[in-house]
Amino acid sequence: MFKHIILPTFCFFYFFVTGCTSTKNSHRKYINYNQNYVDPTRVEVDWKSLYSSNASSQVRSFLNYSKETKNELSEKKIPYASNGIAKNWDNKYLNSKNKYDFMRRNGVDCTRFLWHLYSEKMNLPFNSKTKGAPILSHSFAQRKSNSELKNFVPLKKNGNLFKPRAGDILAFPGHALAVLDPDKCIAIQSASWVCKKRADNGSCVNSATGKEAGVSIYKLTNRGDCENGLWKQLDSPKNKFTAGWRHKALNTWIEKLPPKANVNDTITLIGYNISHRYIYFNGAKKPSKTSYSFSKTKNKKYENLDIVSIKIPHDAKSGKLKIYWDNKIKPDIRHTVESNDIIYIEKNTLLSSR
Incomplete structure (x- = not known):
C-alpha cells in the first residue's frame, strides 16, 4: 500500500500598481483568531x-x-x-x-x-x-x-x-x-x-x-x-x-515676540528660519529686515530657533507680524506667514510732542 503525499505549492507574489498606491505586502487567506x-x-x-x-x-x-x-x-x-x-x-x-x-x-x-x-x-x-x-x-x-x-x-x-x-x-x-x-x-x-x-x-x-x-x-x-x-x-x-x-x-515662523513696544524701538524676535528676512509690520508702507541671527535657542521640540533683532518702523501699528518665507530678492506680501500673537505698538509721546 502506497501513501500518496501531495506537496502543496505556495505561490508568493506582490501586487503593485503604478499610481497612488501602497503595495499589498502580506495577505493571509485564513484569519488566526489568536491574533490581535x-x-x-x-x-x-x-x-x-x-x-x-x-x-x-x-x-x-x-x-x-x-x-x-x-x-x-x-x-x-x-x-x-x-x-x-x-x-x-x-x-x-x-x-x-x-x-x-x-x-x-x-x-x-x-x-x-x-x-x-x-x-x-x-x-x-x-x-x-x-x-x-x-x-x-x-x-x-x-x-x-x-x-x-x-x-x-x-x-x-x-x-x-x-x-x-x-x-x-x-x-x-x-x-x-x-x-x-x-x-x-x-x-x-x-x-x-x-x-x-x-x-x-x-x-x-x-x-x-x-x-x-x-x-x-x-x-x-x-x-x-x-x-x-x-x-x-x-x-x-x-x-x-x-x-x-x-x-x-511651513519652514518659517515667529515663535516669540514682545507683547508691546514703541515705534522706532529695536525689538528681539525668536523663531525658526527668521535670520535676515523681511517682515511686514501692520500699517507700515515698506517691509523691514531682521538682523542675522546673533544667537540660537531651542523650543520644546528641540528645534533650533534664531534670535534676531529688528527696528520697528515709524509708521507701524499694532497687529500681527508677517514674515516673508520665500527666497526671492524682492519680497511679496502674498508669500508671508503671520505670527500667532499680536504686538501692541505705541507712539513715543515725547517725540511726537516736539
Whole structure:
C-alpha cells in the first residue's frame, strides 16, 4: 500500500500598481483568531496636542484642514479615482463649488488630493512651473528639486529614514502622502489600496482597493514602516520613501515676540528660519529686515530657533507680524506667514510732542 503525499505549492507574489498606491505586502487567506487586529484607517488623532506643539501658523492651518477632511469623511467617503483621472478633471475641480462633493463624484488620486489640501484649502502657491496645476507623485519622489518644486525644500535623509514634521510630504515612485502626526506615524492621503485589518504580526488580512479605498487618515502599523517619529516605508519594503519635501511656508515662523513696544524701538524676535528676512509690520508702507541671527535657542521640540533683532518702523501699528518665507530678492506680501500673537505698538509721546 502506497501513501500518496501531495506537496502543496505556495505561490508568493506582490501586487503593485503604478499610481497612488501602497503595495499589498502580506495577505493571509485564513484569519488566526489568536491574533490581535487593528484597522489602520480608523485612527484617533490628538488634534489639541498637535495644535499646541506646532507654533507655525501654517502647520496649524494644515491641521485644521486635515481635521475638516476627517469630518467630511465621517459624513461620506471620498473614493480613489480607480478609472483614472479624466483630462478635464483639473478644470472641473477648480470650477466646482463644493470640492468635497466633486471628489466624491469623480474620485481623487494622491497628488490631486495634496493639491487640494495645500493649494485650494491652505491657499499656498504649489506647482512653481505651471500655476494652478498639481504636482505628480514621480516629481515628489525625486530627491533633487526641479522646476515644479521651487516652493518646497527637500528633507534630509538620516540613512534610509526620514524624521518629518506635521505637514511634510513623503513620496516614493507612484505615491505621495502628507504627514499628520509624525511621532504616532499617522498620515493623510488618497490611495488605491489600503489595509483595513492588520494583525499584530504585520500581515494584512483584509484590504480595500479602488473606489473602496481613497482618502483616509492612515496609521502606518506594519512592522518596519515607522517608529519613534522615523519614517521608512508604507505597508511594504517595496514602498520605501525616496524623498521628502516641506513647503517653504511651513519652514518659517515667529515663535516669540514682545507683547508691546514703541515705534522706532529695536525689538528681539525668536523663531525658526527668521535670520535676515523681511517682515511686514501692520500699517507700515515698506517691509523691514531682521538682523542675522546673533544667537540660537531651542523650543520644546528641540528645534533650533534664531534670535534676531529688528527696528520697528515709524509708521507701524499694532497687529500681527508677517514674515516673508520665500527666497526671492524682492519680497511679496502674498508669500508671508503671520505670527500667532499680536504686538501692541505705541507712539513715543515725547517725540511726537516736539
